[in-house]
Amino acid sequence: MSVEILDGATIVNFIEDEEAFNVSVCDHFAHLDIDHDGLLSYEEMLKELQSLRVFEIHFGIDEKPKPEELARVYGSLFTAIRS
Template sequence: MSVVILDGSTVRGFVADEDAFARSVDARFAALDANGDGVLSRAELRRALESFRLLDGAGFGSAEPAPLPAEVAALYDSVFEQFDADHSGAVDRAEFRAEMRRIMLAVADGLGSQPLQVAVDDEGGSFLLEAAEHEAAEIAAKIEAQRAAAAAAEAK
């Protein structure tokens, strides 16, 4: 587990970098594509969603029961339909990229402009962790460019 400090602009900057975002999303897509056929089936996407353990009830010590299996299935089906834009029954790489872009921009809107500390899982990767690392690399590159410019100015 890592803690990063980010805001909406951190996430937007990551999504705006087409190459970096595509590499990240494509790597996640490849990891989810268990049978390597180039598309995500309903079952493959469901396994990924289940790994988030979002539907295990209201949490430790809560009296709230876990959702009924039919409710869980309906939720997963609904999420799959959001990803499967062409309703082909499978999610291709372009559909996955488009939906992840939409999700990440919604996260950016939700974060707003106030920096927040966020705990992220660095075991399986995290788009938020990658966004924070992307921003840190951009800042480091700017500082290095400024140092190089200052050194060149001193050398004259």
Template sequence: MGVVILDGTTVRSFVNDELNFNNSINSRFDSLDLNNDGLLSRSELRKAFESLRLIETHFGADVITKPEQLTKLYDSIFEKFDCDHSGSVDREEFRSEMKKMMLGIADGLGSSPIQMVIDDDDQSFIKEAVDLEESKLHN
């Protein structure tokens, strides 16, 4: 576990580094595609967001959300990712929406640096952005 300092530039640089960003997206997509059909179903994408626990927690504290509210929320997230309304999310749709999310995080962070505690085994895109920036500093 370590403390890192980052700002919007860290995240934006990661997204703009197409090779690293696309490799990261492809890896994450493949890990979510449980049946290896090259598409994410509603349930596969929901499992991904459930694992992040972004909705069920508030500043690290559990909050109770009714199951039907969670289903509505996850369904709306799926609809946002399923740009062509095919009933599944392909790799390009996933990449496009994750890019928008990451750039939204970058915009939200702006140029004000923040400190963040990240586990060494964390698999998040934020950790990958920090690792990429750190590797560029050492080269």
């Protein structure tokens, strides 16, 4: 597994480069939109969220959260993103 660390200036520069940012977002969206309907379903987003393992790694240490806890957190995130 690789780890990438970005500083704030790198992120701001990327976002301010509107063309590069838009191309990146569109490419990533197209990759996630498996059924090509122009929308991201919960299942499509869940696969991406699970691959990031945000809630499973803390300070470089793997943790094993309960599946129901992850489902609750991911469901809440999806609901918040849709709003």
